Amino acid sequence: MTWVTGADGSPYGVANLPYGVFRRAEGAPRVGVRIGDFVLDLAGAEEAGLVLAAGALGRPTLNDFMALGRPQWTAVRQRVTELLTDAAHRAAVEPLLVPLAEARMQLPFEVADYVDFYSSEHHASNVGQIFRPGQPPLLPNWKHLPIGYHGRAGTVVVSGTPVVRPSGQRATPQGPVTGPSVRLDIEAEVGFVVGVPSPLGDRVPADDFADHVFGVVLVNDWSARDIQAWEYQPLGPFLGKSFATSVSAWVTPLDALGDAFVPAPEQDPPVADYLCDVPHLGLDLRLAVRWNGERVSEPPFATMYWTPAQQLAHLTVNGASLRTGDLYASGTVSGPERGQVGSFLELTWGGTEPVKFADGGTRTFLEDGDTVTITATAPGPDGTTIALGEVTGKVVAAR
Amino acid sequence: MTWVTGADGSPYGVANLPYGVFRRAEGAPRVGVRIGDFVLDLAGAEEAGLVLAAGALGRPTLNDFMALGRPQWTAVRQRVTELLTDAAHRAAVEPLLVPLAEARMQLPFEVADYVDFYSSEHHASNVGQIFRPGQPPLLPNWKHLPIGYHGRAGTVVVSGTPVVRPSGQRATPQGPVTGPSVRLDIEAEVGFVVGVPSPLGDRVPADDFADHVFGVVLVNDWSARDIQAWEYQPLGPFLGKSFATSVSAWVTPLDALGDAFVPAPEQDPPVADYLCDVPHLGLDLRLAVRWNGERVSEPPFATMYWTPAQQLAHLTVNGASLRTGDLYASGTVSGPERGQVGSFLELTWGGTEPVKFADGGTRTFLEDGDTVTITATAPGPDGTTIALGEVTGKVVAAR
Numbered sequence: 001m002t003w004v005t006g007a008d009g010s011p012y013g014v015a016n017l018p019y020g021v022f023r024r025a026e027g028a029p030r031v032g033v034r035i036g037d038f039v040l041d042l043a044g045a046e047e048a049g050l051v052l053a054a055g056a057l058g059r060p061t062l063n064d065f066m067a068l069g070r071p072q073w074t075a076v077r078q079r080v081t082e083l084l085t086d087a088a089h090r091a092a093v094e095p096l097l098v099p100l101a102e103a104r105m106q107l108p109f110e111v112a113d114y115v116d117f118y119s120s121e122h123h124a125s126n127v128g129q130i131f132r133p134g135q136p137p138l139l140p141n142w143k144h145l146p147i148g149y150h151g152r153a154g155t156v157v158v159s160g161t162p163v164v165r166p167s168g169q170r171a172t173p174q175g176p177v178t179g180p181s182v183r184l185d186i187e188a189e190v191g192f193v194v195g196v197p198s199p200l201g202d203r204v205p206a207d208d209f210a211d212h213v214f215g216v217v218l219v220n221d222w223s224a225r226d227i228q229a230w231e232y233q234p235l236g237p238f239l240g241k242s243f244a245t246s247v248s249a250w251v252t253p254l255d256a257l258g259d260a261f262v263p264a265p266e267q268d269p270p271v272a273d274y275l276c277d278v279p280h281l282g283l284d285l286r287l288a289v290r291w292n293g294e295r296v297s298e299p300p301f302a303t304m305y306w307t308p309a310q311q312l313a314h315l316t317v318n319g320a321s322l323r324t325g326d327l328y329a330s331g332t333v334s335g336p337e338r339g340q341v342g343s344f345l346e347l348t349w350g351g352t353e354p355v356k357f358a359d360g361g362t363r364t365f366l367e368d369g370d371t372v373t374i375t376a377t378a379p380g381p382d383g384t385t386i387a388l389g390e391v392t393g394k395v396v397a398a399r
Numbered sequence: 400m401t402w403v404t405g406a407d408g409s410p411y412g413v414a415n416l417p418y419g420v421f422r423r424a425e426g427a428p429r430v431g432v433r434i435g436d437f438v439l440d441l442a443g444a445e446e447a448g449l450v451l452a453a454g455a456l457g458r459p460t461l462n463d464f465m466a467l468g469r470p471q472w473t474a475v476r477q478r479v480t481e482l483l484t485d486a487a488h489r490a491a492v493e494p495l496l497v498p499l500a501e502a503r504m505q506l507p508f509e510v511a512d513y514v515d516f517y518s519s520e521h522h523a524s525n526v527g528q529i530f531r532p533g534q535p536p537l538l539p540n541w542k543h544l545p546i547g548y549h550g551r552a553g554t555v556v557v558s559g560t561p562v563v564r565p566s567g568q569r570a571t572p573q574g575p576v577t578g579p580s581v582r583l584d585i586e587a588e589v590g591f592v593v594g595v596p597s598p599l600g601d602r603v604p605a606d607d608f609a610d611h612v613f614g615v616v617l618v619n620d621w622s623a624r625d626i627q628a629w630e631y632q633p634l635g636p637f638l639g640k641s642f643a644t645s646v647s648a649w650v651t652p653l654d655a656l657g658d659a660f661v662p663a664p665e666q667d668p669p670v671a672d673y674l675c676d677v678p679h680l681g682l683d684l685r686l687a688v689r690w691n692g693e694r695v696s697e698p699p700f701a702t703m704y705w706t707p708a709q710q711l712a713h714l715t716v717n718g719a720s721l722r723t724g725d726l727y728a729s730g731t732v733s734g735p736e737r738g739q740v741g742s743f744l745e746l747t748w749g750g751t752e753p754v755k756f757a758d759g760g761t762r763t764f765l766e767d768g769d770t771v772t773i774t775a776t777a778p779g780p781d782g783t784t785i786a787l788g789e790v791t792g793k794v795v796a797a798r
Contacts, residue, residue, distance in 0.1 A: 113553045118634060139632050144575045145568050149634040150549040154512045154722045155599060164600035166717035169544050169671060176543045178671045200554060201563035201798055233538050235517060235548040236635020243717040272568060272577045318565035318626065318642040323553045399600055
């Protein structure tokens with residue numbers, strides 16, 4: 001129970017407490033934690049001696065705080081919980097609550113490297129059927145390792161940032177043409193944010209997942225399917241992805257997701273030793289995709305074939321180092337049903353089956369002015385539900 | 400003519416003046432410029448009021464200096480030239496010369512995003528013939544756009560850093576196995592370093608190349624061919640590349656390469672408007688690859704099909720922003736002859752034709768303990784030659 005008005009019973013109660021970076025109309029960006037419809041100014045709390053975090057909370061990103069490591073993450077979370085639940089602290093803490101409407105949310109962390117995986121079997125199968133009809137939907141390597149690639153860290157933007165329609169080359173029967181993408185799509189994903197780095201040349205075992213990963217964001221990995229289809233052989237996606245990747249303003253700490261870990265789908269064939277995670281756990285995050293406000297899909301993250309711990313072990317098996325701020329995303333989250341897919345490519349089956357909206361409108365891919373919002377909930381303690389921060393973006397015309 | 404002993408007539412004379420970051424046994428990293436066999440301590444020069452650069456030269460990377468832009472780059476270069484050529488400055492400047500042997504070179508810039516292109520027609524054709532015999536060596540998109548992908552910025556290391564042999568999965572007739580790579584290779588490349596950023600959503604025209612790009616490094620994009628071959632479908636190279644990418648400690652400013660620009664190979668079919676660079680210029684950089692000291696190849700950068708200005712225009716045509724410290728590499732530099740290739744994959748034709756060394760030894764791919772050094776020269780003013788900083792690395796056993 002918290003003394004903060006309206007927070008108890010909300011999906012942003014004291015069992016949640018995601019971290020973000022905010023600023024007011026005047027003032028520098030600083031770390032805050034969300035409680036109900038308020039942001040607790042953690043930088044102010046640290047200045048006042050209410051929280052100890054080595055000065056990391058007055059910074060314009062979460063990176064310094066994330067670099068402190070799990071014992072410190074846990075200690076700060078415990079202390080914040082104490083401040084927000086013990087009425088004795090109310091007088092000191094209440095002046096540090098900023099109404100959400102007055103907080104301008106910033107990109108919560110400086111992205112070091114951004115890796116995008118491809119870990120939903122349903123998504124990979126759907127894409128295979130759409131692009132390679134009549135062939136096996138999964139490529140031979142897919143069940144042996146979590147396929148992934150590096151994306152552009154510099155174009156990761158915070159939720160709410162407008163997305164300029166990308167231009168580029170696409171193939172036509174008359175040859176390639178250059179212009180604004182005509183098959184602009186989303187990818188609903190879950191991203192994992194690394195706090196604690198690892199040395200070059202070493203591996204990070206799957207078991208060390210929670211020592212390195214600070215928390216979770218929602219991700220919309222905007223994708224220009226026409227640009228991607230023409231450019232991607234043989235070195236993979238490039239400009240079809242690199243124009244923008246949106247992340248939620250709130251980073252949900254792993255500590256808030258204790259009740260969300262669930263057994264992951266069984267893996268057959270058995271995986272390589274370095275990919276064995278015991279217990280083999282996924283996360284029961286229930287995503288929802290809204291297209292211009294209409295709920296068009298509900299991707300279930302619990303169906304992902306590869307787990308975040310396996311992805312981390314794979315990412316580093318070759319000795320690649322981790323840095324604070326590394327972001328790795330799950331890949332598009334798609335469940336087995338049409339109403340559970342995480343891309344419009346799948347929802348409209350390659351653009352052949354338009355989505356019909358309640359107002360009579362239809363869509364295959366994104367039009368200028370369209371807004372897409374991805375939300376998610378997770379099981380909290382005692383049958384409650386917590387919310388992940390939403391990721392939203394509006395498409396604006398190509399320049 | 401410089402008053403610095405031994406510098407005139409050397410490939411590091413006053414027409415060169417590459418930038419780097421160094422430290423002495425004690426003391427913090429700081430910016431320096433190479434002249435002959437010395438490093439001029441530019442941070443010291445700025446502190447003494449001999450050079451003006453907004454305080455950017457006392458920093459541990461070149462990033463702040465590179466962010467200042469071309470007018471400042473040119474002004475500092477002119478001033479440094481003055482200091483090193485006018486004997487009137489000798490008394491003040493000579494104490495700031497550090498013998499190269501006492502300077503520990505650091506990674507010269509903090510890498511923002513790292514992009515690797517694939518712009519040598521000879522390399523792409525060779526790889527096509529080796530991996531897809533009997534099929535057209537170039538894929539249909541190759542002559543329409545500079546193929547590229549994002550690599551791992553966090554594992555870019557400075558020349559001299561040992562390279563730990565990567566482990567990972569590779570395919571065998573009995574199925575995938577995990578272990579140290581058995582086909583470890585190099586890629587001799589040239590990298591371009593961005594100084595001046597660009598806004599998200601905008602394009603950078605090819606003509607603006609010199610406003611954004613600060614200078615050039617040599618790159619060894621170490622590659623585990625067996626890991627890459629198994630993982631790369633459909634999203635491109637990942638762990639086969641991400642374990643290490645070495646760059647030279649010295650960044651040669653574009654201003655030093657004025658005599659090295661030469662007409663690039665003609666392009667047929669004609670390229671899209673946004674890829675037209677007028678004049679269409681490549682760089683006459685003459686690379687040399689030494690394997691355990693023996694010169695095994697001399698890749699000619701002037702043969703590259705796509706120019707660095709075209710690569711920059713392509714990289715941003717979708718509105719992707721540039722950041723200070725972005726590095727984009729050319730892709731493996733291979734000329735038309737076997738003795739001009741930039742990878743051992745090509746030199747040994749997929750491992751089927753071992754290299755024979757003078758001492759009787761042979762190699763297909765890299766063994767533990769092997770050292771590879773890539774050097775390059777370029778035409779300087781008045782028939783002289785300047786050198787680019789070498790990039791070297793020794794392979795050490797997998798952990």
